[in-house]
Amino acid sequence: MLFKDKTVFITGASRGIGKAIALRLAKEGANIVVAAKSTEENHKLGGTIYSAAAEIEATGSKALAVKLDIRNEVQIASAVQQTIDIFGGIDILINNASAIQLSGTEQTESKRFDLMHSINVRGTFLMTQACIPYLKKSSHAHILTLSPPINLTPKWIGPHIAYTLTKYNMSMMAIGWAEEFKNIPIASNALWPRTTIDTAAVRNLLGGQDLANMSRTVDILADAAYYILRQPAGQCTGNTFIDEAVFAAEGITDLSQYSVVPGAKLYQDLFV
Template sequence: MQQAQAEAVKAALVTGGSRGIGKAIVERLARDGAAVAFTYASSGAAARELAAAVEAGGGRALAIRADSADEAQLRAAVNRTVEAFGSLDILVNSAGVLEMAPVESFPIAQLDRSYAINVRGAFIAIQEALRHMQPGGRIVTIGSMAAVRAGFANSSVYAMTKGALASMVRGIAIDIGRRGITINNVQPGPTQTDIVPAEYIDTLVNMLPVGRMGKPEEIAGMVAYLASAEAAYVTGSSFTIDGGLIA
């Protein structure tokens, strides 16, 4: 019985998993019984604290330093996950950056980095993960409701990258569907994380029909469903969780 239970444990990798929505996803997947590796770029202390907390709760966690803009580091993170856990069943692309500036003065270097992390990095992680995934594999990307409604001045680049992510998910779903692997996109609205500029918070709350910002744990709940066996017939879709902002 113990051997059967061990074989049933899922192995997951969450990019950008040391804080915010990514952290909540790591915690949720671990609580649901998965062994979870996650990447971080700079917040080493927070990553170590999260891994320790997961293991203290009886789970398995692995913190991997990897910049999602760096192809070699990202591919290495995928392979290190497989080496540590023996498989890769779930990939969640949560790493992302929010750069805001007027179009006429937007630094091209920042545009390139936004694309490199938000779109190119997600593609690379998916590409490498698919070398290891078996039927039943689950891929989830964390996009943004900005793909549907930009909503704010100076958000053109961010909205562009998240729109590209949603389109990419639709195309990949067609490519991998016959392999029994699903891919979906979760599009959070304003959520209580440090990625949201403080000067926007009051305005956002006043715009939201529910009268509050979302919680990272609420986004993680949708990810957990899409990563489950129950979601086997759901693929190529984007799920907006935004408190009714685009209603």
């Protein structure tokens, strides 16, 4: 098994997309580091690092629950050191943690602007920086960042500039790391969905149950991540993948199993 005993560090892994990727790779035998802020249950969000770790361990794989706010450099260093102490290395980093607010320029408060940049951009950079020394030692090193293809057509940028800036920055870093570390090799790719994904953000911030019913489940990104991460690091890097294209490359065109409501019309994502 390719992922057997490989160690995967996932930010924002207590719920949603991060947890789904964690469970998918745990089923392949990977050790999973569940790194997130949630240590107590929030009924609107659901899940903690401990409940996610318990689900992972139920698959037969090992999990390490680590409280982590990626805005905090000391916590990043501690989380990475705990991972090394327990598992001995890091093979894969999933940059999933992200903050979102879909507001126009006049409606975006400076504290929200700063929050999105400090998590999505600065936090992703510092998290990756801390993992690089250990990824360099891996025989199957991958960085996968949850961010969209970069499209500078104005209609994609205008509606929510502050958020879009941060997500495009994440994709720029993903592309940059692919070039910077290509000779090691450490693969670096980005992944984004074609349609909205049923997450707590969709239900609580964006469109509620109505939008959730027009979405796909988190499992589609978990499976897409699996297909990307099983590729050789030196041969699959520098891409900003859309999930449907990942499946198409695997010869899979029927994605109906991932619809929250079977047969429902799906809502296209913000960036595609």
